[in-house]
Amino acid sequence: WGDDGHYAVCKIAQGYFEEETVVAVKKLLPESAAGELAAVCSWPDEIKKLPQWRWTSALHFADTPDYKCNYDYSRDCPKDWCVTGAIFNYTNQLMSASENLKSIVHYNLTEALMFLSHYMGDIHQPLHEGFLGDLGGNKIKVHWYNQETNLHRVWDDMIIESALEAYYNSSLTRMIQSLQAKLKYGWSNEVRSWESCQLNQPACPNPYASESIDLACSYAYRNVTQGTILGDDYFLSRLTVVEKRLAQGGIRLAATLNRIFSAKP
Ligand code: DCM
Ligand code: DCM
Ligand code: DCM
Ligand code: ZN
Ligand code: ZN
Secondary structure (H helix, E strand, C coil), X not given: CCHHHHHHHHHHHHCCCCHHHHHHHHHHCCHHHCCCHHHHCCHHHHHCCCHHHHHHHHHHCCCECCCCCCCCHHHHCHHHXXXXXXXXXXXXXXXXXXXXXXXXXXXXXHHHHHHHHHHHHHCCCHHHHCECCCCCCCXXXXXXXXXXXXXXXXXXXXXXXXXXXXXXXXXXXXXXXXXXXXXXHHCHHXXXXXXXXXXXXXXXXXXXXXXXXXXXHHHHCCCCCCCCEECHHHHHHHHHHHHHHHHHXXXXXXXXXXXXXXXXX
């Protein structure tokens, strides 16, 4: 996702934090966040091109083999070096340190929180598990209405931007409020299943990646080739998917952080 998507995921997550999570996150956030996790959720995108952070740039996605439309950890996350592996890794870092949080504020854990929060958003963007051959849609040039772009950017940014203009008076806050209302009144029965994680694991990103490539094949890539002009039909039928993925990302980020910080001995 772009900045708006990541902000939305983290803002939604914050509304589902348990008490201990609120306390722990507040301690770990950098000063610049002013107590708001959402304020720092795009940080991994800001730094990923800097030489000292270049190693993190492959952790934003887990590309899958062309046209297979499925995801497999051992095949698609070699050496744990992908978004799924990064979610496991940063969850483990926060878990192993969470007991000491009351006395020690460790700078690396601040980074771990920001990476985990960002990557939990990215794994829900369907094209972040897109095909290797087109770099998750980055190589597929399309027109978004009359604007030249690529399919990946349509899903990272354009659908959200167009929705903000068309329905939310260009206010991201209003769009987030709408998602919060849908979570409360529309998706309320599904939220529990979104939160659940098998085998008492703190994080279970593998199913999220499988869902994403499934959605990539049935919605993102569907009826799109080089040069396709995407307009109202595509926008209206895909916006529902984007909104649900942002909401799921928020719910699952909160659930994961709640499991990390509220873990009873
Ligand atoms: N790392 C990660 N995701 C993984 C594996 C490792 O983010 N799937 C991180 C942990 C370290 C950093 O990579 O902070 C550098 O690891 P190393 O020095 O072991 O290569
Ligand atoms: N894993 C880990 N540290 C990483 C990446 C992954 O401990 N940096 C572990 C946590 C998961 C497992 O890898 O339990 C996922 O791999 P698999 O599905 O092959 O067990
Ligand atoms: N991306 C991806 N798969 C790739 C390469 C990139 O999903 N193989 C994503 C990461 C960014 C976006 O596409 O969200 C643009 O990538 P970059 O900023 O590295 O050009
Ligand atoms: Zn992206
Ligand atoms: Zn990213």
